[in-house]
Every structure is written in structure tokens, then in C-alpha cells.
Amino acid sequence: MRARGFKRGGVPVDHRAPFKTGPIENAFLPMNAIVQLREHRCAVEPIPVVSVGQEVREGQLLARSAGKASSNVHSPIPGIVRRIETTRTSGGFDSKAILVSLEGSFSMLGKRPERYLWKSLNKADISHIVQDKGIVRVSSGEPLYEILSERSDAPGFVMVVSALEMDPYRRTEEELLALRAEDVVDGCAIAARMALPARIMFAVDERIEPATLEPLRELAARSELDIAIQPFRRRFPQDLPGQIAEAMDIADPGTLFIIEPSTLVALHEAVVSNKPHIEQYVYVGGGSIKRPAILKARIGAPIGDLIEECGGFSGHPETIVIGGPFRGRAAADLDAPVTRTTRAVLALSPEETKSAPERPCVRCGDCVDACPEGLSPYRLLKLLRSGRPDDALAAGLGRCSSCGSCSYACRSRIPLVRYFDEARQNEVRR
Amino acid sequence: MFQKQPMMRRVLYALAPITAFAIWLYGPRVLATLAVSLGVGVLVEYLFEKRRGGKVSEAVLVTGTLFALSMPPAAPLWIVAIGIAFAVFMAKEVYGGFGRNVFNPAIAGRLFVYISFAGALGGSFFEPGGFGAAAGSLFGRPDALSAATPLAMMRSGGSVPTIDLLLGARSGAIGESSVALIAAAAVYLIATKTAQWRLVLSTLLGGALVAVGLYVAGVARALPPESLLAGSFLFVAVFMATDPVSAPKKKPAQWAYGLLIGAAVIVIRSFSLFPEGTSFALLLGNTFASLFERVAADAAKRKAAKAAPATAGEAKP
Numbered sequence: 006m007r008a009r010g011f012k013r014g015g016v017p018v019d020h021r022a023p024f025k026t027g028p029i030e031n032a033f034l035p036m037n038a039i040v041q042l043r044e045h046r047c048a049v050e051p052i053p054v055v056s057v058g059q060e061v062r063e064g065q066l067l068a069r070s071a072g073k074a075s076s077n078v079h080s081p082i083p084g085i086v087r088r089i090e091t092t093r094t095s096g097g098f099d100s101k102a103i104l105v106s107l108e109g110s111f112s113m114l115g116k117r118p119e120r121y122l123w124k125s126l127n128k129a130d131i132s133h134i135v136q137d138k139g140i141v142r143v144s145s146g147e148p149l150y151e152i153l154s155e156r157s158d159a160p161g162f163v164m165v166v167s168a169l170e171m172d173p174y175r176r177t178e179e180e181l182l183a184l185r186a187e188d189v190v191d192g193c194a195i196a197a198r199m200a201l202p203a204r205i206m207f208a209v210d211e212r213i214e215p216a217t218l219e220p221l222r223e224l225a226a227r228s229e230l231d232i233a234i235q236p237f238r239r240r241f242p243q244d245l246p247g248q249i250a251e252a253m254d255i256a257d258p259g260t261l262f263i264i265e266p267s268t269l270v271a272l273h274e275a276v277v278s279n280k281p282h283i284e285q286y287v288y289v290g291g292g293s294i295k296r297p298a299i300l301k302a303r304i305g306a307p308i309g310d311l312i313e314e315c316g317g318f319s320g321h322p323e324t325i326v327i328g329g330p331f332r333g334r335a336a337a338d339l340d341a342p343v344t345r346t347t348r349a350v351l352a353l354s355p356e357e358t359k360s361a362p363e364r365p366c367v368r369c370g371d372c373v374d375a376c377p378e379g380l381s382p383y384r385l386l387k388l389l390r391s392g393r394p395d396d397a398l399a400a401g402l403g404r405c406s407s408c409g410s411c412s413y414a415c416r417s418r419i420p421l422v423r424y425f426d427e428a429r430q431n432e433v434r435r
Numbered sequence: 436m437f438q439k440q441p442m443m444r445r446v447l448y449a450l451a452p453i454t455a456f457a458i459w460l461y462g463p464r465v466l467a468t469l470a471v472s473l474g475v476g477v478l479v480e481y482l483f484e485k486r487r488g489g490k491v492s493e494a495v496l497v498t499g500t501l502f503a504l505s506m507p508p509a510a511p512l513w514i515v516a517i518g519i520a521f522a523v524f525m526a527k528e529v530y531g532g533f534g535r536n537v538f539n540p541a542i543a544g545r546l547f548v549y550i551s552f553a554g555a556l557g558g559s560f561f562e563p564g565g566f567g568a569a570a571g572s573l574f575g576r577p578d579a580l581s582a583a584t585p586l587a588m589m590r591s592g593g594s595v596p597t598i599d600l601l602l603g604a605r606s607g608a609i610g611e612s613s614v615a616l617i618a619a620a621a622v623y624l625i626a627t628k629t630a631q632w633r634l635v636l637s638t639l640l641g642g643a644l645v646a647v648g649l650y651v652a653g654v655a656r657a658l659p660p661e662s663l664l665a666g667s668f669l670f671v672a673v674f675m676a677t678d679p680v681s682a683p684k685k686k687p688a689q690w691a692y693g694l695l696i697g698a699a700v701i702v703i704r705s706f707s708l709f710p711e712g713t714s715f716a717l718l719l720g721n722t723f724a725s726l727f728e729r730v731a732a733d734a735a736k737r738k739a740a741k742a743a744p745a746t747a748g749e750a751k752p
Contacts, residue, residue: 365492366534367442370631370684379735381684381728401736416442416628 008211010238014377038305044146077139192269292354293322309339375414462567504610641697685731
């Protein structure tokens, strides 16, 4: 099938860092897990239901969802609650965090997972489980039950299972399609029972291995769902509704619901194995990591532990990024914990970051070409710097999706997207 | 003292062979012009940036070099000094310095002196070749010279061998002669993404369309098509029209900008009192750049609003 792609803006990503595929290993259990309660800047903070000194089991509820965009939080390890305090997250906002130190025995680890036959469950049952187990959409941190129930109010949408990796490093979603295709398709069926999509589309890389694609195609054909598989060109950002809609010639991006295989796997485990969202597939890589790998890590594990498990650093890393190289944020230190939205930890070498001081804008217009939304980032920045945020909003600041293409394209090394994010936070505060 | 600007450095690299060739054409006097232009330019910018607490941009070196190369070979050095001072002061620093100017400084300076000292500069062209042999003395201001430029000859109905135009063996401003070197510089600048190919191409296209159109239509004052190789049309298309600061950024706006400049060059060359129209055309283009940009942005906004009324809410958390 012909590969599709969006026409305007973005960054081509042809180069890919080499990666040795293989079964995904469990990361070591952290001695201390720091569990962040909020996954999202706009989320209401969940209310802790444990107190300091209390003993908790693996998977026990730590905090209860308390409103919009907040989700239940469970203990990733058995242990003692040591501290409950507010910290600054790597996403740049404040959140309460619960520190659990490892103690006692495991109730899930090493045991054969239970397997419930979910087909007998109805929509309300499944919705309840998803809410109860605190499953969040890995790409955005929004609670899955919330977005799925919103979708079920307006049926006729297209569910896009996006296994697109748009940077030179990450492979998690592709690997999950290769290794856990059955669970992903089963997860699709569960999500489809909660919110009836008109059809389901798997968005895959145009250069995906045939060995991954063939079994997936078979599974899709065998399932009772209307699943199509659509290859996409490797271009960043390919995971936004606007860009996928443009590539597919769909008029209204609002009819697209985008979910990634890792979220579907978490959903599947919650419904079939009764497992809360306490694990996360994290790609650890970048030029300064000795052995890049995908690890199945517990939430709250410090990223330094993961890096150590991948052989540690080779050479001195210039920066450590949580998330992707375009959108990600620099980690403050190696103690930053894995959250339910941590998809990658990249230790980038100086050759990769080619870091240089910020220089004045030369008005070359590269950012205009790179912007997938068709904005003029240099102009927005000029308006913001001259103290005219309202004019910047009128010029389209609100349409910015924070993809970071402009910052990447900028030859004067101006971190445009950071200024835009800051400006919009101030706007929200106002 | 200087801000590092790799992009501006690449422009300087691209100008180096052109300068070397100019020395062969017109002798070491070229270096004197260049030294005055760079020295005064940097000094003016330094005086301003010192007050503002900023650094001198490497762009001023580009402005100074471009300005020097667009002077006639025997231009009096005091005129060069006035021109570059005007360029940096009036066309750049009063707008707030690098990145904020509306007009290309080198062109603004050049036009200023061309109009103010039309007589002195008009008589400052001499025949090229042999390290400025025609000028007589090496450094002193050559007397008794003034060779007609190819454009002036074409206007008066004469013809110029195309091969001379291609090789650069013709009188004209210091850096504008060699078609081959300018073309090579264009390839280098476009390959290193220093210059936007769309701007170069649209300018050349605009000029070619109008020139050929007028010639084919048999307009009395139309210049022959090879006049595109004469004067500073190529030099301006490659080095001035691509100035990122004063050019628009949206693709449709860039096309309109280049076509306007190209067309205006030919119209002014053919019908006005001045034999050369590139400076006027470029300033005209600069003037319209922000309007083109605005029209293009509004069109894009309308299109986006029509296509995706629901995206705004979806994309932003």
C-alpha cells in the first residue's frame, strides 16, 4: 500500500540509530520508587489514601482520582510509604509525589498473570476497570477512561493505533507490535467495546519489517474488527491528529482518536490480568548509552537505574532527555522517576546535540518551513519578546502543538518552542 | 567582539573568489575600497552596539563586502565611507540593529551614494583586466578614464559580445562581472542552505520573463535578452534578494517577492533615466515584503480555519 504523509512542514527523519531487537526485559526493581500523582499539567491532583509509615502491597491504591484528568495511582512495589511531598516534575510542573521504599513480598511479580475472559464484560464493567486501574494514555497522560467515554458520546470516529516512531531512536511501539501483537489487537477490541469506532487504522512506518507486518495482518483479519493497516512516511511530527488527517485526506481531525500500542497493552493487562498501570515500556538509548534497549520498568524507578542497566554511559553525555529528542525535556538529574508518560530516556552525546549558544534570529524562515501548522514561529517569538502575547495568540500561538520542529530547524539555536510553552502557561495563569 | 554567525561566514566564503577575481580585474585598489567599507561599517555598528550593550554582528562584514563590491572600481574612497556609514547607520541601526531592518543595508547605502554622487560615480568605471592596468597607477585615483558599461552601451543601441559578458571581461561595478563565479557562489549558498533557492529562482525568472517579453513584443526601448547578464542583476539576485532579514518567509510570498524584484529591474533599466535598476527594484521588493508575508499568512490562516475547526481544542492539552 502507498505510504502516506502530511504535506506541509515537519522534519524528515531518515537516519535511525541501530537497535538490536529481542525480547523486552524487566528492569530491576527500584529500592525507592517515587510515584508522581499528576501526569498532566492540567490534571487535578489525586488525593493520597495512604499515610507516611504505612505498609503497602504491590499494586495497592496510593491515591484516588479527584476530578478532571486525574487518575488512580498505585504502588509499583511492595514497601513502606516514606514521604509524601510536592516536587517539580520533569514535565516542568509541580506534583505531589509518594516515596515508597521496597520491603515485603510481591503479590504479582513472578506469579503467572491471571487471565480473565473479558468478552463477557460489558461496557460499564470495562470502563470501571480502566478507571480503577489508573490506565493513562502513554502519549499524553490523560486517563484512558475519560477520553474513551468522551469518544463513546460521539461515535463514528476513527481509532488510529499509532506505532509511528518519528525520531532516530525510539522503537518501543514498533517492538510491541512485533512482540505483543496479539495483546495489542485484543486491546483494540477492548477499547472498541468501550467506545465504538467506525473503523480502526494501524499507522505503521513505511519501512516496517515484513516479519512484523505479516502476523499483524493475519491477526487483524482474524479479529472481528474492521482493522486496516496504513503505512506512513517517516517524518516528524506524524502523531498529531492534524497531520494524520492531512495525510489521510480526512477533513476533520476531530474524528481521529489516536492511541499507541503501549497504551493498548496496559489496557489489555488491566482488563485481562487485573493489573494496574504500574509498569512502563521505556526506550533507553542515545549516543552515550552503551547498550540501547527497551526496558519494562516500574513506575517511580529513577532513570539513573535504567541507564545503569543498559551498561551505563559511554563517554560523557551532553544532556539527558526524557521523552523524544524533539519534544522531550532535559532531566534535572538521574533521580528523576519514570512516570506513566515516560516513553524514552535518551543520553545524547555532544556530537548528537551539537549544542551551541543561542544566537540572534537571522529571519531565515526555516522555522516557517518546518512548522506543520503553517505558523510563523519567528514572528510569534518577536511578538512575545516585544510584550504582545495577545497579538501572538491572534497570530496563531494557540494552534501551536509544541512539536518542537521549529526549535530543531532553527539555525540560530533559538529554543522557540520553550518560549511558546512558557507564554501559554502564563496565559493560562492569567 | 563579534557574534558568531555561521550563516554570514558562508556568505563571506562565497564572496572570496569574487573578490579575488575583482583584484585581477581592477587592481589592488579593490582592497582599499574593501578596507574602507569594512572598517567604517564595523566602526559605526560598534559605536551603536556599545551603547546598547550588544555585540557587533558578523552580518556587518557581509554588508561591508557586498557594498564594496557594488561600487565602481574607481569610486572615491570618501564616497565609499559615506555610503557604508549611511548603510549601517540609517538602514540598520536606527531600526534596532541586526534582524530588525526593513531594507537591505548594502543596497540602501549603494542607492544613497548613486543618487547623491551620480556624476562622480558614473565616471568611475574603467576597462578591466591585468590588475587594473587601464587605471594607470596602482593605488591613486585614476584620472581620465570612464568606460561605458555594457548596460549603457545596450541602451544606446550598441551590442556587447555575449562571451565577454559570460567571462566577466566588461566594465562594471567591482564584484558584479563574473557570471561563472556568481553562479558558483549561488550553488554553494543554496547547497549549504544559506540562501533560499526560491528567492534566487523567482528573481531570475521575473527578470527573464519581462526582458524576453518586452524584447519579443518589440517595444522600442527594450534591451536585448543578454542584458540579463550585464549590470548587477545576477549579483543582486544571488546575494541581495536572498538576504534573509529583509525577504519574506512564506513560500508564496517569496515567489511574489522575487518576481516583483526581477520584473522591476528590467522595467527600470529599460524605461527610466538610470541605466541600472537593481537597487530600486530591491528596495521596492523590501517595501512589499511584509505585505506579501501578511497576505500569505492570512490565506494560510483562512485555509486552516476552513479545514480544521476542531483541531485547536484537540491539539492543545
